[in-house]
Amino acid sequence: xxxxxxxxxxxxxxxxxxxxxxxxxxxxxxxxxxxxxxxxxxxxxxxxxxxxxxxxxxxxxxxxxxxxxxxxxxxxxxxxxxxxxxxxxxxxxxxxxxxxxxxxxxxxxxxxxxxxxxxxxxxxxxxxxxxxxxxxxxxxxxxxxxxxxxxxxxxxxxxxxxxxxxxxxxxxxxxxxxxxxxxxxxxxxxxxxxxxxxxxxxxxxxxxxxxxxxxxxxxxxxxxxxxxxxxxxxxxxxxxxxxxxxxxxxxxxxxxxxxxxxxxxxxxxxxxxxxxxxxxxxxxxxxxxxxxxxxxxxxxxxxxxxxxxxxxxxxxxxxxxxxxxxxxxxxxxxxxxxxxxxxxxxxxxxxxxxxxxxxxxxxxxxxxxxxxxxxxxxxxxxxxxxxxxxxxxxxxxxxxxxxxxxxxxxxxxxxxxxxxxxxxxxxxxxxxxxxxxxxxxxxxxxxxxxxxxxxxxxxxx
Amino acid sequence: xxxxxxxxxxxxxxxxxxxxxxxxxxxxxxxxxxxxxxxxxxxxxxxxxxxxxxxxxxxxxxxxxxxxxxxxxxxxxxxxxxxxxxxxxxxxxxxxxxxxxxxxxxxxxxxxxxxxxxxxxxxxxxxxxxxxxxxxxxxxxxxxxxxxxxxxxxxxxxxxxxxxxxxxxxxxxxxxxxxxxxxxxxxxxxxxxxxxxxxxxxxxxxxxxxxxxxxxxxxxxxxxxxxxxxxxxxxxxxxxxxxxxxxxxxxxxxxxxxxxxxxxxxxxxxxxxxxxxxxxxxxxxxxxxxxxxxxxxxxxxxxxxxxxxxxxxxxxxxxxxxxxxxxxxxxxxxxxxxxxxxxxxxxxxxxxxxxxxxxxxxxxxxxxxxxxxxxxxxxxxxxxxxxxxxxxxxxxxxxxxxxxxxxxxxxxxxxx
Numbered sequence: 059x060x061x062x063x064x065x066x067x068x069x070x071x072x073x074x075x076x077x078x079x080x081x082x083x084x085x086x087x088x089x090x091x092x093x094x095x096x097x098x099x100x101x102x103x104x105x106x107x108x109x110x111x112x113x114x115x116x117x118x119x120x121x122x123x124x125x126x127x128x129x130x131x132x133x134x135x136x137x138x139x140x141x142x143x144x145x146x147x148x149x150x151x152x153x154x155x156x157x158x159x160x161x162x163x164x165x166x167x168x169x170x171x172x173x174x175x176x177x178x179x180x181x182x183x184x185x186x187x188x189x190x191x192x193x194x195x196x197x198x199x200x201x202x203x204x205x206x207x208x209x210x211x212x213x214x215x216x217x218x219x220x221x222x223x224x225x226x227x228x229x230x231x232x233x234x235x236x237x238x239x240x241x242x243x244x245x246x247x248x249x250x251x252x253x254x255x256x257x258x259x260x261x262x263x264x265x266x267x268x269x270x271x272x273x274x275x276x277x278x279x280x281x282x283x284x285x286x287x288x289x290x291x292x293x294x295x296x297x298x299x300x301x302x303x304x305x306x307x308x309x310x311x312x313x314x315x316x317x318x319x320x321x322x323x324x325x326x327x328x329x330x331x332x333x334x335x336x337x338x339x340x341x342x343x344x345x346x347x348x349x350x351x352x353x354x355x356x357x358x359x360x361x362x363x364x365x366x367x368x369x370x371x372x373x374x375x376x377x378x379x380x381x382x383x384x385x386x387x388x389x390x391x392x393x394x395x396x397x398x399x400x401x402x403x404x405x406x407x408x409x410x411x412x413x414x415x416x417x418x419x420x421x422x423x424x425x426x427x428x429x430x431x432x433x434x435x436x437x438x439x440x441x442x443x444x445x446x447x448x449x450x451x452x453x454x455x456x457x458x459x460x461x462x463x464x465x466x467x468x469x470x471x472x473x474x475x476x477x478x479x480x481x482x483x484x485x486x487x488x489x490x491x492x493x494x495x496x497x498x499x500x501x502x503x504x505x506x507x508x509x510x511x512x513x514x515x516x517x518x519x
Numbered sequence: 520x521x522x523x524x525x526x527x528x529x530x531x532x533x534x535x536x537x538x539x540x541x542x543x544x545x546x547x548x549x550x551x552x553x554x555x556x557x558x559x560x561x562x563x564x565x566x567x568x569x570x571x572x573x574x575x576x577x578x579x580x581x582x583x584x585x586x587x588x589x590x591x592x593x594x595x596x597x598x599x600x601x602x603x604x605x606x607x608x609x610x611x612x613x614x615x616x617x618x619x620x621x622x623x624x625x626x627x628x629x630x631x632x633x634x635x636x637x638x639x640x641x642x643x644x645x646x647x648x649x650x651x652x653x654x655x656x657x658x659x660x661x662x663x664x665x666x667x668x669x670x671x672x673x674x675x676x677x678x679x680x681x682x683x684x685x686x687x688x689x690x691x692x693x694x695x696x697x698x699x700x701x702x703x704x705x706x707x708x709x710x711x712x713x714x715x716x717x718x719x720x721x722x723x724x725x726x727x728x729x730x731x732x733x734x735x736x737x738x739x740x741x742x743x744x745x746x747x748x749x750x751x752x753x754x755x756x757x758x759x760x761x762x763x764x765x766x767x768x769x770x771x772x773x774x775x776x777x778x779x780x781x782x783x784x785x786x787x788x789x790x791x792x793x794x795x796x797x798x799x800x801x802x803x804x805x806x807x808x809x810x811x812x813x814x815x816x817x818x819x820x821x822x823x824x825x826x827x828x829x830x831x832x833x834x835x836x837x838x839x840x841x842x843x844x845x846x847x848x849x850x851x852x853x854x855x856x857x858x859x860x861x862x863x864x865x866x867x868x869x870x871x872x873x874x875x876x877x878x879x880x881x882x883x884x885x886x887x888x889x890x891x892x893x894x895x896x897x898x899x900x901x902x903x904x905x906x907x908x909x910x911x912x913x914x915x916x917x918x919x920x921x922x923x924x925x926x927x928x929x930x931x932x933x934x935x
Contacts, residue, residue: 062879126783216829224745226737227737227741230741234755234758235755237762241770307557327558336855336921337859338917341564341891341910341913348903412543414543417546438766490772490776493768
């Protein structure tokens with residue numbers, strides 16, 4: 059709430075600065091004998107507006123991260139704080155309740171103790187709200203005054219505005235690097251904490267996965283954190299079953315669409331196939347769990363399987379394969395189209411049939427691109443979450459039978475982080491270690507695939 | 520004529536040729552079969568969802584005629600406009616009135632199977648038009664979840680019998696449920712709606728768009744127009760390409776570790792979800808934006824530079840407006856992906872049961888895919904239909920967005 063107020067305040071002040079500076083520049087223009095300034099009035103206006111808005115935005119970003127902590131601290135200074143339970147979760151619930159009442163999000167409190175904190179919260183919130191607004195005003199005024207006082211007829215406002223714009227553009231491009239670093243640091247940091255409790259060797263090479271979020275976090279049983287069954291389940295579902303579906307279907311669709319199909323058919327079929335990639339994965343997961351998994355179980359019973367699981371690796375893998383088809387087919391499509399027409403014509407002129415040309419000439423020539431596409435598809439499949447969360451099980455199982463229930467890395471990440479476990483427990487932290495492994499593997503696959511594609515593209519140019 | 524003109528056409532050759540042509544035919548039909556199979560799966564998927572979901576837009580309702588002249592309710596038009604109207608009606612005993620007339624109409628057993636919140640529908644009707652308390656009115660009120668499943672031919676035998684009895688009297692029917700689009704989550708499939716999730720999705724998308732679009736466009740402009748060719752630029756490009764392929768759940772882990780540590784009070788708020796999805800969407804916009812900017816011919820830049828524009832003016836006055844349709848297409852596709860995304864939001868705690876639509880960017884919310892995920896865990900038959908109905912709504916939104924992207928691409932496609 060206060061964040062919206064601050065942002066609106068910043069924009070309003072910026073607008074005021076813009077108008078004031080433009081008016082000022084116009085007076086220069088009228089006074090100047092030639093009627094010319096070093097920069098157009100609107101650049102003067104932008105200069106002042108940027109000097110107001112940018113420092114304020116930086117302040118708001120910092121303030122919104124710092125203020126809640128300050129509020130909590132001053133609330134805890136209230137006399138009632140002595141009665142708070144020391145246990146983290148309960149303590150937090152009481153504070154949250156009081157906070158909700160103080161901000162008007164809730165009508166009343168469940169816990170009588172929370173009532174004691176409503177008033178301190180209300181006081182602290184309004185106190186820090188006013189501080190925030192006051193600081194915003196002061197910073198905006200200082201920035202605006204500094205910029206405004208520099209305006210002169212020969213002030214090169216445009217150069218300065220453009221310098222700021224370039225800095226903003228550069229800053230925007232840094233967000234990508236910051237995100238990558240953020241992912242890396244947050245994963246590594248939590249993973250190291252996990253490895254402080256469980257030996258990495260036990261984690262990477264153990265074959266028994268049964269973390270117990272309720273166990274004593276001080277003394278975890280390292281034999282329960284063997285992730286091999288998860289890696290196997292991920293590979294089996296994402297890289298084996300899904301690819302058995304996706305590679306032939308995707309490749310054959312691409313070949314048919316590029317080599318045989320009438321252009322009018324192609325114009326309809328290609329976007330239709332792309333719908334497959336646009337369907338949200340939660341819908342695929344629902345489809346797999348509700349329609350495919352029971353069908354597979356019934357089929358297995360008919361074929362004589364004694365006790366098939368209703369959450370089979372096969373159901374998740376099949377549906378995931380269907381999802382990946384358009385991905386494989388568009389990558390194959392691109393790389394087949396990149397093979398020079400002369401190679402195709404040469405083969406046909408020798409008397410080869412179209413299918414011989416495709417199999418002996420086009421596909422081998424396009425192979426690096428196709429392989430890269432398959433690698434990207436695998437990386438997408440092993441990172442896929444919702445289909446396996448809904449259709450695969452949470453039981454870790456080291457088995458080669460597609461009808462068995464299996465679990466994957468992403469399923470376990472979800473399972474470990476959506477419970478009520480505390481963040482100091484190895485079971486919770488193991489999710490970050492699994493995420494780290496997943497990140498590194500997909501990163502490696504993507505990196506190699508991008509390199510292969512780049513090299514291949516250069517070959518015919 | 521074959522023997523003397525083409526002596527190579529021996530019987531063995533003919534046999535080989537026949538085989539090769541057969542292989543050609545087989546190969547061709549295999550390709551067609553692959554496409555037919557993929558399209559068939561898509562049709563089957565959409566067909567199942569539609570078939571299941573049509574029922575989800577309806578609900579079982581029972582007929583209750585209410586004679587307000589006997590009830591003695593006072594519905595003062597001025598009071599009915601205040602937020603306390605519902606409480607006032609409840610205080611005057613409206614629930615009991617509804618229960619009484621339900622017994623009159625449906626009998627003892629039937630009235631017990633009237634939805635517990637059914638009186639709220641009557642109250643809403645009174646609030647909308649206070650004059651009805653002076654006359655008689657027939658209402659179609661939601662049946663209980665048990666009676667609804669009995670009406671669908673499931674559940675206990677007594678309820679099935681009761682439903683059949685009411686049906687033969689014409690007092691129970693499946694009606695289109697307008698409220699499905701205006702209510703939020705509930706524990707009873709007869710009472711659920713998608714408005715809460717839809718609103719949460721919209722708020723989240725607004726945050727995502729406000730963050731990802733400017734950052735993505737500005738980064739694309741920098742990389743395509745100004746960036747010097749050096750290792751630093753390579754590093755930026757590499758990280759953008761990698762981010763575009765990082766599994767979405769990893770972004771959820773980032774949001775959990777960074778955003779929720781910085782803003783612990785905003786757990787499951789649209790603003791945190793939007794920030795997380797923005798990081799995921801930004802690389803897509805950058806990549807699409809760079810392609811669109813690359814497609815603007817250099818002659819436009821040269822012309823602008825030649826008449827004295829500065830490099831920043833060239834880009835913001837000439838290149839960006841020309842590239843904007845392409846950037847918008849990429850943005851819509853990125854937003855469509857973000858709209859269907861569930862996994863990262865699962866990580867940052869947007870899976871809570873939220874029974875009221877969010878009233879701002881910082882109040883707890885859920886999004887449409889998450890609502891589908893949550894309902895899919897319910898075993899009640901009514902929830903299966905509701906889930907499919909929500910899926911239909913989600914898919915319609917996505918089709919609309921993708922259609923818009925295709926339309927924009929076709930409309931603004933320019934060949935220089």
